[in-house]
Amino acid sequence: MRDELKNINKAFESKVRLGIMSALMVNEELDFVSLKTLLELTDGNLASHTKSLEELGYIESHKQFVGRKPNTTFNITERGKAAFEEHLNALESFLKLSRG
Protein backbone atom coordinates (compact mmCIF):
# COMPACT_ATOMS: atom_id res chain seq x y z
CA MET A 1 0.00 0.00 0.00
CA ARG A 2 1.23 3.48 -0.79
CA ASP A 3 2.43 5.44 2.16
CA GLU A 4 -0.09 8.27 1.93
CA LEU A 5 -2.92 5.75 2.08
CA LYS A 6 -1.98 4.35 5.46
CA ASN A 7 -4.28 6.76 7.28
CA ILE A 8 -7.31 5.95 5.15
CA ASN A 9 -9.51 4.23 7.68
CA LYS A 10 -10.84 0.85 6.60
CA ALA A 11 -13.84 1.28 8.87
CA PHE A 12 -15.03 4.16 6.69
CA GLU A 13 -14.75 2.38 3.37
CA SER A 14 -18.44 1.55 3.39
CA LYS A 15 -20.61 4.38 2.10
CA VAL A 16 -23.16 3.78 4.82
CA ARG A 17 -20.64 4.15 7.64
CA LEU A 18 -19.21 7.24 6.01
CA GLY A 19 -22.74 8.65 5.84
CA ILE A 20 -23.45 7.86 9.48
CA MET A 21 -20.20 9.49 10.60
CA SER A 22 -20.71 12.60 8.42
CA ALA A 23 -24.22 13.12 9.72
CA LEU A 24 -23.15 12.67 13.34
CA MET A 25 -20.21 15.06 12.91
CA VAL A 26 -22.58 17.99 12.37
CA ASN A 27 -25.42 16.99 14.67
CA GLU A 28 -25.29 16.72 18.44
CA GLU A 29 -27.35 13.55 18.17
CA LEU A 30 -29.64 11.85 15.67
CA ASP A 31 -32.31 9.24 16.23
CA PHE A 32 -32.56 5.95 14.40
CA VAL A 33 -35.44 7.00 12.15
CA SER A 34 -33.76 10.27 11.10
CA LEU A 35 -30.56 8.44 10.18
CA LYS A 36 -32.51 5.77 8.35
CA THR A 37 -34.38 8.35 6.26
CA LEU A 38 -31.26 10.40 5.58
CA LEU A 39 -29.27 7.44 4.33
CA GLU A 40 -32.27 5.71 2.69
CA LEU A 41 -31.65 2.41 4.44
CA THR A 42 -33.63 -0.46 5.89
CA ASP A 43 -33.77 -0.98 9.66
CA GLY A 44 -31.57 -4.08 9.56
CA ASN A 45 -28.94 -2.53 7.34
CA LEU A 46 -28.57 0.60 9.47
CA ALA A 47 -28.54 -1.42 12.69
CA SER A 48 -25.66 -3.63 11.53
CA HIS A 49 -23.53 -0.61 10.59
CA THR A 50 -24.27 1.36 13.75
CA LYS A 51 -23.45 -1.75 15.75
CA SER A 52 -20.03 -2.14 14.18
CA LEU A 53 -19.24 1.58 14.58
CA GLU A 54 -20.30 1.30 18.20
CA GLU A 55 -18.01 -1.68 18.70
CA LEU A 56 -15.13 0.39 17.34
CA GLY A 57 -15.99 3.05 19.92
CA TYR A 58 -16.68 5.68 17.25
CA ILE A 59 -20.32 6.28 18.14
CA GLU A 60 -22.53 5.83 21.19
CA SER A 61 -26.18 4.90 21.37
CA HIS A 62 -28.80 5.71 23.97
CA LYS A 63 -32.04 3.86 24.11
CA GLN A 64 -35.13 5.40 25.61
CA PHE A 65 -38.85 4.90 25.32
CA VAL A 66 -41.24 7.42 23.81
CA GLY A 67 -44.52 6.06 25.08
CA ARG A 68 -44.19 2.38 24.23
CA LYS A 69 -41.95 2.85 21.23
CA PRO A 70 -38.24 2.35 21.71
CA ASN A 71 -36.23 5.27 20.39
CA THR A 72 -32.50 4.98 19.92
CA THR A 73 -30.36 8.08 19.49
CA PHE A 74 -26.77 8.12 18.34
CA ASN A 75 -23.93 10.53 18.90
CA ILE A 76 -20.30 10.58 17.86
CA THR A 77 -17.56 9.97 20.46
CA GLU A 78 -14.31 11.95 20.78
CA ARG A 79 -12.51 8.91 19.44
CA GLY A 80 -14.87 8.74 16.46
CA LYS A 81 -14.37 12.44 15.73
CA ALA A 82 -10.60 12.06 15.78
CA ALA A 83 -10.72 8.96 13.56
CA PHE A 84 -13.03 10.63 11.07
CA GLU A 85 -10.90 13.79 10.92
CA GLU A 86 -7.81 11.70 10.36
CA HIS A 87 -9.62 9.91 7.55
CA LEU A 88 -10.62 13.23 5.96
CA ASN A 89 -7.06 14.54 6.21
CA ALA A 90 -5.74 11.37 4.62
CA LEU A 91 -8.21 11.76 1.74
CA GLU A 92 -7.17 15.38 1.31
CA SER A 93 -3.46 14.72 1.30
CA PHE A 94 -4.00 11.87 -1.13
CA LEU A 95 -5.77 14.30 -3.46
CA LYS A 96 -3.00 16.87 -3.08
CA LEU A 97 -0.32 14.32 -3.87
CA SER A 98 -2.08 12.90 -6.89
CA ARG A 99 -2.70 16.37 -8.31
CA GLY A 100 0.92 16.86 -9.29
Add this chain to the structure above:
Amino acid sequence: MEKSEALNTLNEIRDMMAKSSKVLSLSGTSSVFVGVFAIIASHIANCILENESLAQSEKTIALLSEGALLLCICITTVFLFSKKKANKNNMAFRLDQTTKQMLWHFALPLMVGGILCLALVMNAFYGLTSSMMLIFYGLALYNASSYTYSNAKFLGYANIILGLIDCATGNHAILFWALGFGVCHIIYGIFFYFKHERN
Protein backbone atom coordinates in the same frame (compact mmCIF):
# COMPACT_ATOMS: atom_id res chain seq x y z
CA MET B 1 -7.73 4.28 -4.58
CA GLU B 2 -8.41 6.47 -7.59
CA LYS B 3 -8.36 10.23 -7.43
CA SER B 4 -11.96 10.49 -8.63
CA GLU B 5 -13.01 8.03 -5.95
CA ALA B 6 -11.45 10.15 -3.22
CA LEU B 7 -13.11 13.26 -4.65
CA ASN B 8 -16.48 11.51 -4.76
CA THR B 9 -16.08 10.41 -1.19
CA LEU B 10 -15.31 13.95 -0.05
CA ASN B 11 -18.32 15.30 -1.95
CA GLU B 12 -20.59 12.66 -0.44
CA ILE B 13 -19.38 13.61 3.03
CA ARG B 14 -20.05 17.28 2.34
CA ASP B 15 -23.55 16.51 0.97
CA MET B 16 -24.43 14.35 3.95
CA MET B 17 -23.25 17.02 6.40
CA ALA B 18 -25.41 19.66 4.69
CA LYS B 19 -28.41 17.38 4.20
CA SER B 20 -28.42 16.18 7.80
CA SER B 21 -28.01 19.56 9.46
CA LYS B 22 -30.12 21.84 7.26
CA VAL B 23 -33.70 21.93 6.03
CA LEU B 24 -33.24 22.28 2.29
CA SER B 25 -36.81 21.89 1.07
CA LEU B 26 -37.81 25.54 1.56
CA SER B 27 -38.55 27.18 -1.76
CA GLY B 28 -38.09 30.68 -3.15
CA THR B 29 -41.44 30.63 -4.94
CA SER B 30 -43.27 30.43 -1.63
CA SER B 31 -41.38 33.52 -0.46
CA VAL B 32 -42.65 35.45 -3.50
CA PHE B 33 -46.22 34.29 -2.78
CA VAL B 34 -45.94 35.27 0.89
CA GLY B 35 -44.72 38.70 -0.23
CA VAL B 36 -47.66 39.16 -2.61
CA PHE B 37 -50.16 38.07 0.06
CA ALA B 38 -48.57 40.50 2.51
CA ILE B 39 -48.91 43.43 0.08
CA ILE B 40 -52.57 42.57 -0.56
CA ALA B 41 -53.09 42.25 3.21
CA SER B 42 -51.46 45.63 3.89
CA HIS B 43 -53.79 47.22 1.34
CA ILE B 44 -56.82 45.66 3.06
CA ALA B 45 -55.47 46.81 6.44
CA ASN B 46 -55.16 50.33 5.09
CA CYS B 47 -58.80 50.22 3.92
CA ILE B 48 -59.92 49.00 7.37
CA LEU B 49 -57.98 51.77 9.14
CA GLU B 50 -59.35 54.50 6.88
CA ASN B 51 -62.93 53.31 7.06
CA GLU B 52 -64.58 55.91 9.24
CA SER B 53 -67.81 53.99 9.75
CA LEU B 54 -65.94 51.45 11.90
CA ALA B 55 -65.43 51.96 15.64
CA GLN B 56 -61.92 51.48 17.05
CA SER B 57 -62.80 48.15 18.63
CA GLU B 58 -64.27 46.89 15.35
CA LYS B 59 -61.12 47.93 13.52
CA THR B 60 -58.97 46.06 16.04
CA ILE B 61 -61.02 42.89 15.66
CA ALA B 62 -60.96 43.18 11.86
CA LEU B 63 -57.18 43.68 11.79
CA LEU B 64 -56.51 40.81 14.20
CA SER B 65 -58.70 38.43 12.18
CA GLU B 66 -57.02 39.56 9.00
CA GLY B 67 -53.60 38.90 10.56
CA ALA B 68 -54.62 35.43 11.73
CA LEU B 69 -56.01 34.59 8.29
CA LEU B 70 -52.86 35.86 6.59
CA LEU B 71 -50.67 33.77 8.91
CA CYS B 72 -52.68 30.61 8.09
CA ILE B 73 -52.52 31.26 4.34
CA CYS B 74 -48.75 31.88 4.48
CA ILE B 75 -48.00 28.78 6.56
CA THR B 76 -50.09 26.65 4.17
CA THR B 77 -48.32 28.15 1.14
CA VAL B 78 -44.84 27.51 2.55
CA PHE B 79 -45.84 23.99 3.59
CA LEU B 80 -47.26 23.09 0.16
CA PHE B 81 -44.31 24.50 -1.80
CA SER B 82 -41.80 22.76 0.50
CA LYS B 83 -43.63 19.47 0.04
CA LYS B 84 -43.58 19.94 -3.71
CA LYS B 85 -39.87 20.73 -3.72
CA ALA B 86 -39.07 17.76 -1.49
CA ASN B 87 -41.01 15.42 -3.78
CA LYS B 88 -39.35 16.84 -6.86
CA ASN B 89 -35.85 16.33 -5.41
CA ASN B 90 -36.69 12.92 -3.95
CA MET B 91 -36.10 14.19 -0.43
CA ALA B 92 -38.08 12.76 2.43
CA PHE B 93 -40.68 15.26 3.62
CA ARG B 94 -41.10 14.56 7.27
CA LEU B 95 -40.73 16.20 10.63
CA ASP B 96 -37.19 15.03 11.41
CA GLN B 97 -34.97 16.40 14.16
CA THR B 98 -33.44 19.11 11.98
CA THR B 99 -36.85 20.33 10.84
CA LYS B 100 -38.13 20.36 14.41
CA GLN B 101 -35.12 22.37 15.53
CA MET B 102 -35.54 24.85 12.70
CA LEU B 103 -39.25 25.26 13.46
CA TRP B 104 -38.59 25.76 17.15
CA HIS B 105 -35.83 28.31 16.54
CA PHE B 106 -38.19 30.15 14.21
CA ALA B 107 -41.29 29.87 16.38
CA LEU B 108 -39.84 30.97 19.72
CA PRO B 109 -39.05 34.63 18.85
CA LEU B 110 -42.21 34.74 16.74
CA MET B 111 -44.43 33.61 19.62
CA VAL B 112 -42.81 36.03 22.05
CA GLY B 113 -43.28 38.83 19.51
CA GLY B 114 -46.85 37.74 18.81
CA ILE B 115 -47.82 37.81 22.47
CA LEU B 116 -46.09 41.18 22.91
CA CYS B 117 -48.03 42.58 19.91
CA LEU B 118 -51.34 41.31 21.31
CA ALA B 119 -50.50 42.96 24.63
CA LEU B 120 -49.68 46.21 22.84
CA VAL B 121 -52.99 46.13 20.96
CA MET B 122 -54.97 45.30 24.11
CA ASN B 123 -53.37 48.28 25.85
CA ALA B 124 -54.03 50.48 22.82
CA PHE B 125 -50.38 51.10 21.91
CA TYR B 126 -51.20 50.64 18.25
CA GLY B 127 -48.25 52.59 16.90
CA LEU B 128 -45.61 50.09 17.91
CA THR B 129 -47.25 46.88 16.69
CA SER B 130 -46.00 46.99 13.10
CA SER B 131 -42.39 47.56 14.13
CA MET B 132 -42.56 44.84 16.80
CA MET B 133 -43.91 42.40 14.20
CA LEU B 134 -41.06 43.28 11.83
CA ILE B 135 -38.35 43.11 14.49
CA PHE B 136 -39.44 39.80 15.99
CA TYR B 137 -40.03 38.26 12.57
CA GLY B 138 -36.52 39.34 11.56
CA LEU B 139 -35.06 37.83 14.74
CA ALA B 140 -36.98 34.60 14.09
CA LEU B 141 -35.57 34.39 10.57
CA TYR B 142 -32.06 35.09 11.78
CA ASN B 143 -32.41 32.47 14.48
CA ALA B 144 -33.72 29.79 12.10
CA SER B 145 -31.23 30.55 9.34
CA SER B 146 -28.54 28.29 10.78
CA TYR B 147 -30.89 25.34 10.22
CA THR B 148 -31.71 26.15 6.62
CA TYR B 149 -30.27 28.21 3.75
CA SER B 150 -28.01 30.61 5.62
CA ASN B 151 -28.92 33.52 3.32
CA ALA B 152 -32.32 33.64 5.07
CA LYS B 153 -30.49 35.73 7.67
CA PHE B 154 -30.29 38.63 5.21
CA LEU B 155 -34.09 38.65 4.97
CA GLY B 156 -33.97 38.70 8.77
CA TYR B 157 -31.58 41.69 8.86
CA ALA B 158 -33.77 43.60 6.39
CA ASN B 159 -36.88 43.10 8.54
CA ILE B 160 -35.06 44.05 11.74
CA ILE B 161 -33.70 47.26 10.18
CA LEU B 162 -37.10 48.22 8.75
CA GLY B 163 -38.70 47.51 12.12
CA LEU B 164 -36.20 49.72 13.92
CA ILE B 165 -36.64 52.59 11.46
CA ASP B 166 -40.41 52.14 11.73
CA CYS B 167 -40.42 52.45 15.51
CA ALA B 168 -38.23 55.55 15.32
CA THR B 169 -40.28 57.36 12.69
CA GLY B 170 -43.92 56.41 13.33
CA ASN B 171 -46.92 57.29 11.14
CA HIS B 172 -45.86 55.02 8.29
CA ALA B 173 -46.67 51.68 9.91
CA ILE B 174 -48.47 50.14 6.93
CA LEU B 175 -45.78 51.28 4.50
CA PHE B 176 -42.95 49.71 6.51
CA TRP B 177 -45.00 46.59 7.08
CA ALA B 178 -45.61 46.21 3.34
CA LEU B 179 -41.92 46.84 2.62
CA GLY B 180 -40.75 44.25 5.13
CA PHE B 181 -43.27 41.47 4.74
CA GLY B 182 -44.10 42.20 1.11
CA VAL B 183 -41.30 43.70 -0.95
CA CYS B 184 -38.42 42.05 0.96
CA HIS B 185 -40.01 38.59 0.60
CA ILE B 186 -40.53 39.06 -3.12
CA ILE B 187 -36.94 40.26 -3.67
CA TYR B 188 -35.57 37.44 -1.52
CA GLY B 189 -37.72 34.87 -3.33
CA ILE B 190 -36.47 35.99 -6.74
CA PHE B 191 -32.84 36.03 -5.54
CA PHE B 192 -33.34 32.57 -4.04
CA TYR B 193 -34.83 31.22 -7.25
CA PHE B 194 -31.87 32.35 -9.33
CA LYS B 195 -29.32 31.15 -6.78
CA HIS B 196 -30.71 27.73 -5.83
CA GLU B 197 -33.59 26.64 -8.02
CA ARG B 198 -33.10 27.67 -11.62
CA ASN B 199 -31.84 24.30 -12.82
